[in-house]
Structure formats: structure tokens, C-alpha cells
Amino acid sequence: MNNRQGTETMTAKTRLAGLMMTLSFSSATLAQDLPVVEVFKSASCGCCGKWVDHLKENGFEVVAKNVDNVNIYKQQAKLPYGLGSCHTAFVNGYALEGHVPASDVLKLLAEKPAIKGLTVPGMPIGSPGMEMGDRKDAFQTLAYTEQGKVTVFTSH
Structure with missing residues (x-):
């Protein structure tokens, strides 16, 4: 050479x-x-732990707290009636309710919309933490304001 x-x-x-x-x-x-995500969940809810793992796998630091009453945190999040799920989280002043995909959290943090938070109502199969094999139901991540106005943030 x-x-x-x-x-x-x-x-x-x-x-x-x-x-x-x-x-x-x-x-x-x-x-x-990425900011720390603080999650309030029931110790007995396995899907909540899977959602926490989903966030960690996507680069978030997560502090998960098992609590006896998650409803206190839903009230703190000013969550509109009927839009709840099994866990509530907070990140950078925003509330996250339910199985919100990490990609939506990243979009929220990048765009910084004038909203109170995001929610994936219920527990849709196929959402992060609710995986069941190949089955995946369509679901929406909703944005809501403190005044209760609700809009579609992302469709999955």
C-alpha cells in the first residue's frame, strides 16, 4: 500500500x-x-407501568409514584369530565392523561401550544402500554384547555 x-x-x-x-x-x-415526566398511578395497574417503560424507551426520565387516589391528580390536571384514563402525568406544566404516545409528548414539547394537556381517554388497545399482539384499535390523542375546550391533537 x-x-x-x-x-x-x-x-x-x-x-x-x-x-x-x-x-x-x-x-x-x-x-x-427532555424534561422529567412525573406520573401518578395505581400500584396494581400493569398497563401504567408499561406506559412508563414506553416513555423511558423514548428518552424521557420518568418519576412514577404509586398513589391511593389518582383522582386528586386528575382534578389538578383540570381534566374535562369523561376524558379520563388510568394514570395522570405532568411534564413542563402540561398534564398527560392515559396512554399518550411519546411521539405526541415530543410534539407537545416542541410546539408548546396554549393548552392544559393531552389525553387518550379510556384504554385503547394498541396504544402505548396497551399492546395486545397485532391488534391495534384506532384512537385519538386529544388536547384540552383549562376552559374545557377539546380538540384532536393527533389521530393514530
């Missing part, structure tokens, strides 16, 4: 190593930039 080929090979390896370090640093920075 001549000196020029050796230099080109080393340059390519150096560029690849640099790219890998940049990507690795970017992912670490993204995870560090």
Missing part, C-alpha cells in the same frame, strides 16, 4: 469515528434536554 492509500484510509476511518461520536453525543444531548 502506498502512502496516499494509507492516508485516505485513515481519513475515512477518522471521519467515520467522528460521525459516530457526533451521533452518540446528539442522542445523549437529546435525552438530557
Whole structure:
């Protein structure tokens, strides 16, 4: 191998190593930039734990608290009647009710809409934490305001 080929090979390896370090640093920075999600749930609810795992798998730091009465936190979230689910969470001043996908939480944090929170009412099969094999029911993530106005945030 001549000196020029050796230099080109080393340059390519150096560029690849640099790219890998940049990507690795970017992912670490993204995870560090995400706010902590505080979750209030019942200790006996398995799907709530799966939703917490879903958030963690998507880079969020989660503090999950088992509580005797989740309704206190639903009131704190100013959740409109009929839009509840099994757990309530808070992130950056927003409320999250039920099995809200991490992608919707990321969209919420990026767009910063003038709303109180997001909710996935009920427990739709196929939503994060409610997986049942290949079955996936259509569901919507709803946005709501403190005044009770409800709009579709995302359809899944």
C-alpha cells in the first residue's frame, strides 16, 4: 500500500469515528434536554407501568409514584369530565392523561401550544402500554384547555 492509500484510509476511518461520536453525543444531548415526566398511578395497574417503560424507551426520565387516589391528580390536571384514563402525568406544566404516545409528548414539547394537556381517554388497545399482539384499535390523542375546550391533537 502506498502512502496516499494509507492516508485516505485513515481519513475515512477518522471521519467515520467522528460521525459516530457526533451521533452518540446528539442522542445523549437529546435525552438530557427532555424534561422529567412525573406520573401518578395505581400500584396494581400493569398497563401504567408499561406506559412508563414506553416513555423511558423514548428518552424521557420518568418519576412514577404509586398513589391511593389518582383522582386528586386528575382534578389538578383540570381534566374535562369523561376524558379520563388510568394514570395522570405532568411534564413542563402540561398534564398527560392515559396512554399518550411519546411521539405526541415530543410534539407537545416542541410546539408548546396554549393548552392544559393531552389525553387518550379510556384504554385503547394498541396504544402505548396497551399492546395486545397485532391488534391495534384506532384512537385519538386529544388536547384540552383549562376552559374545557377539546380538540384532536393527533389521530393514530
